[in-house]
Amino acid sequence: MKRKDAIEIIYEDDAILVINKGSGLLSLPDRFKPELQNLKDWADRHCGRIWIVHRLDRDTSGVLVLAKSEAAHKHLSLQFENRQVKKYYLALVKGRPGQTSGSIDRPLSPNPHRPGRMVVSKSGKEALTSFEILESFRNYSLLQVSIHTGRTHQIRVHLKAIGCPLAIDPIYGDDKGIFLSQLKGRSYQIGKDKEERPLLHRLSLHAKQLSFLHPVTNKELSFEAPLHKDYRAVLKQLRRWSK
Numbered sequence: 001m002k003r004k005d006a007i008e009i010i011y012e013d014d015a016i017l018v019i020n021k022g023s024g025l026l027s028l029p030d031r032f033k034p035e036l037q038n039l040k041d042w043a044d045r046h047c048g049r050i051w052i053v054h055r056l057d058r059d060t061s062g063v064l065v066l067a068k069s070e071a072a073h074k075h076l077s078l079q080f081e082n083r084q085v086k087k088y089y090l091a092l093v094k095g096r097p098g099q100t101s102g103s104i105d106r107p108l109s110p111n112p113h114r115p116g117r118m119v120v121s122k123s124g125k126e127a128l129t130s131f132e133i134l135e136s137f138r139n140y141s142l143l144q145v146s147i148h149t150g151r152t153h154q155i156r157v158h159l160k161a162i163g164c165p166l167a168i169d170p171i172y173g174d175d176k177g178i179f180l181s182q183l184k185g186r187s188y189q190i191g192k193d194k195e196e197r198p199l200l201h202r203l204s205l206h207a208k209q210l211s212f213l214h215p216v217t218n219k220e221l222s223f224e225a226p227l228h229k230d231y232r233a234v235l236k237q238l239r240r241w242s243k
Contacts, residue, residue, distance in 0.1 A: 005019070006024075006025050006033045006037065006042075007020070007021060007022065007025070007039065007042055008020040008022075008024040008225075008226075010063065010223050010224075010225065011223060012047075012095065013223075014068065015044060015067070015068055015069065015072045015094035015215050015216045016065055016066065016068060016072060016076075016214070016215065017046075017047060017065070017066045017069060018051065018064070018065050018066075018223050019039070019043075019060055019063070019064055019066070020061070020063055020225035020226065021039060021056055021060075021062060021063075021064050021129065021207075021225075022059040022061055022228060023059050023060065023202045023203060023228070024038065024058060024059060024202065025037055025038065025039060025056075025058065026038035026058050027039045027040065027052060027054060027055040027056060027058075027064070027194065028040050028055070028135050029041060031223075038059055039066075040052055040062070040121075040132055043066055044233060047068060048068075048226050049068075049168070050066050050067070050068060051066065051067040051068070051069070051071055051072070051073035052066060052164050053065055053066060053067050053073060053076045053077055053080065054150070056173065056207055057149070057156075057203070057205075058155065058178055059170075059202055059203035059205075059232070060205045060206070060207060061206045061207065061225070062206045062207025062208060062225045063207050063208070063209065063210045063212075063223055063224065063225035063228075064086060064207070065210060065223075066158040066214065067156075067215065072215040075213075075215035076212065076215055079089065079212050079213060080150065080174065082142060083148060083149070084212070084213070085147060085210065085211065085212045086146070086209070086210070086211040086222075087145070087147055087207065087209070087210055088144055088145070088146050088207075088208045088209040088210075089125070089141070089145040089146070089147075089155060089205060089207050089210045090142065090144060090205070090206045090227070090231075091131075091135075091142070091143045091144075091145050091155060091166060091204065091205050092097040092140055092141075092142055092143075092144075092167045092168075092200075092205075092231075092234070092235075093140065093141050093142075093143055093159055093164040093165060093166055093167055093204070094139065094140060094165055094166075094173070095139070095140075095141065095142070095163060095164045096133070096136055096141045096164065097131065097133060097141065097162060097163075097164055098134065098162075100133045101130070101131065101132040101133065102131060103128060103129065103130045103131075103132070103167065104158040104159075104161065104162060105127075106120045106126050106127060106129070106132070106156075106158060107119040107120065107121060107122060107123070107124035107125055107127055108120060108121065108124045108125060108127040108151045108152075108153075108154060108157055109123060109124030109125065110115075110152075110168070116170070116171075117121065117153070117171060118152050118153045118154075118157045119157065120157065120158075120161050121194060125149075125151060125185070126149055127149045127151045127154050127158065128147070128149050128241075129145060129146070129147050129154060129158040129159075130145070130146045130147075130148065131143045131145045131146075131157060131159075131242055132144045133143065134237070136236075137239075137243060138242040138243070139242065140162065140238060141167070142146075142238075143159075143164075144208070145241055146152075146161075153171070153172070154209045155198075155205060156172050157172060157228055158168055159170050160173060164198075165203045166199060166205055167200075167204040168202060168203060168204045168205065169203055169204070170177075170203075176198075177198030177200060177201035178198055178199050178200045178201075178204075178234050179196055179198050179236065180196070180199055180237055180241075181196055181241050183237050183238065183240075183241040184241050193211070193237065199230065199233050199234040199237055200230050200231060200233070200234040201230075202230070204229055204231070204234075206225070206228075206231060207225060208224060208225060209223065209225075210221065210222070210225075210240075211219060211223075216219035220242075
């Protein structure tokens with residue numbers, strides 16, 4: 001891969017491959033631009049034919065499990081369908097929820113006016129999200145989020161619905177990025193003729209942890225995907241300047 005952080009192998013055996021996916025990487029080939037980098041093509045080259053069990057949005061980073069056989073794929077897929085898999089995300093959001101932890105139970109459906117987007121709708125499919133505040137900053141909060149259903153863009157739409165959209169989300173919110181000058185205010189200085197680069201300039205959502213039963217041994221496994229450098233950098237500066 002061109003980007004060295006695009007894929008990091010967390011665990012591998014004869015049945016499964018667990019990776020930490022970088023932001024900006026597709027899970028499957030694009031129908032219209034098959035030449036774009038994607039996880040499926042890389043995995044096929046790495047270990048032969050691979051089966052995609054679940055996906056992350058292109059700009060969401062974090063942990064994914066892939067199957068190395070049809071039997072493993074079926075076993076894992078049933079766990080996802082039966083909601084036996086535990087999934088935890090880190091979400092950096094604007095503002096602060098009204099409570100330290102809670103659930104968002106609002107049905108979702110495709111937006112009839114904007115293809116590719118989702119909306120809260122009474123006629124939509126069941127969608128349930130739980131959250132907990134891990135850290136609070138001046139204008140942002142870091143949440144741990146778990147989803148009990150697997151709707152498209154579920155976390156992004158649900159957090160926006162409670163008034164705490166992702167800090168960076170080009171579809172459902174702001175895509176300007178987070179800059180050190182925002183956090184330091186008047187104390188920020190930059191050298192002459194230099195242009196400030198954002199600390200974070202991509203979707204502020206990371207799939208942190210995934211727990212499931214191994215498709216062969218039936219042993220419960222749990223894997224965590226370390227945060228990438230840009231996400232770690234913005235949290236470090238938020239802790240320093242925005243408490």
